[in-house]
Amino acid sequence: RWPEFVQIKEVGPRDGLQNEKKRVATADKIAWINMLSESGVTEVEYSSFVHPKWVPQLSDAHEVGKKIVRNPQVCYSALVPNMKGLDLALEAGIDSASVFMSASETHNQKNINKTIAETYPVLGQVIEEAKSAGKRVTGYVSTVFDCPYEGKIEPEAVIRVCEQLFEFGVDDLSLGDTIGSAVPSQVEELLQAVLKRYPKEKIIMHYHDTRGMAIANIMTSMEYGINRFDSSIGGLGGCPYAPGAAGNVATNDILYLLHGMGIKTGIDEKKIRDASLYIQNKLGKLLPSKSLAVAAAK
Numbered sequence: 001r002w003p004e005f006v007q008i009k010e011v012g013p014r015d016g017l018q019n020e021k022k023r024v025a026t027a028d029k030i031a032w033i034n035m036l037s038e039s040g041v042t043e044v045e046y047s048s049f050v051h052p053k054w055v056p057q058l059s060d061a062h063e064v065g066k067k068i069v070r071n072p073q074v075c076y077s078a079l080v081p082n083m084k085g086l087d088l089a090l091e092a093g094i095d096s097a098s099v100f101m102s103a104s105e106t107h108n109q110k111n112i113n114k115t116i117a118e119t120y121p122v123l124g125q126v127i128e129e130a131k132s133a134g135k136r137v138t139g140y141v142s143t144v145f146d147c148p149y150e151g152k153i154e155p156e157a158v159i160r161v162c163e164q165l166f167e168f169g170v171d172d173l174s175l176g177d178t179i180g181s182a183v184p185s186q187v188e189e190l191l192q193a194v195l196k197r198y199p200k201e202k203i204i205m206h207y208h209d210t211r212g213m214a215i216a217n218i219m220t221s222m223e224y225g226i227n228r229f230d231s232s233i234g235g236l237g238g239c240p241y242a243p244g245a246a247g248n249v250a251t252n253d254i255l256y257l258l259h260g261m262g263i264k265t266g267i268d269e270k271k272i273r274d275a276s277l278y279i280q281n282k283l284g285k286l287l288p289s290k291s292l293a294v295a296a297a298k
């Protein structure tokens with residue numbers, strides 16, 4: 001019934017930090033990412049090559065990419081919105097480019113300043129160039145359930161974006177509950193539509209935990225055979241262009257769930273706890289993960 005192994009992508013250094021007002025020093029980010037690299041996680045999204053005015057916290061992406069110690073077992077990815085971002089990311093070093101757009105027209109415009117139709121040629125070129133540079137490409141599709149501006153997003157709108165991104169050549173797609181509003185019945189509705197068209201191996205689920213529904217949604221996703229999830233250490237994070245969005249499901253919480261169920265991840269929970277406490281200390285505030293709070297009290 002459940003997968004034997006679940007692959008986790010640690011998005012804390014990107015999705016986790018992008019919404020934090022308090023700037024984390026570049027050297028501290030590097031030390032933190034190095035800790036994550038040694039935790040057993042197979043992919044780390046280390047930063048974003050977006051416009052520094054849009055996401056100031058990640059304006060040091062290039063330096064971070066150059067200075068982190070690369071573990072050959074880890075795939076290092078970064079968010080890339082356009083060709084300028086891709087050129088910088090390739091120079092700083094990426095194994096995988098994460099392109100992104102939204103299934104909601106309004107969220108797409110607020111987030112990347114383009115309509116969906118205007119975004120396609122930009123991403124088409126980025127994907128083509130990244131592939132010809134020998135990189136993997138993941139396509140994020142945001143607001144796959146609900147949009148903070150438009151409300152419910154129909155699965156057909158999500159499929160249209162998925163179809164186009166697969167046609168451009170992405171290796172896999174990460175479907176984002178950007179505002180953490182979905183409940184399991186919505187997950188079922190979407191996955192039924194998506195898995196009719198694409199193999200489950202190509203689908204990653206990206207849950208924000210705004211209303212505490214992420215773990216329930218992960219359970220439902222696993223019932224559909226999904227075994228790839230994005231998570232953020234300590235539950236850090238949120239989308240700066242999605243009002244009310246909170247952090248991703250905490251890596252600590254998903255590990256507690258999976259390991260407790262006997263599902264392997266290859267990740268060392270203690271190392272994740274230590275890396276969580278490290279960034280918690282740098283940010284000077286408690287991170288939302290409940291499993292972290294329990295582990296930290298021990």
Ligand code: HMG
Binds near residue numbers: 079085113142178
């Ligand atoms: P724009 O202003 O429309 O860009 O922004 P433009 O192409 O018109 O260029 C304007 C200026 O920006 C130019 O400089 C460009 O060179 C420069 P000027 O000639 O005026 O001096 N520029 C750049 N500089 C650095 N890096 C770049 C870059 N591109 C252009 N890559 C843009 C368009 C996409 C750049 C902007 O809207 C942007 O950076 N948006 C990023 C927003 C963002 O990071 N949002 C959060 C991430 S998405 C997310 O969290 C959701 C996700 O987690 C999934 C989920 O939860 O659902 C992935």
Ligand code: MG
Binds near residue numbers: 178
């Ligand atoms: Mg996100």
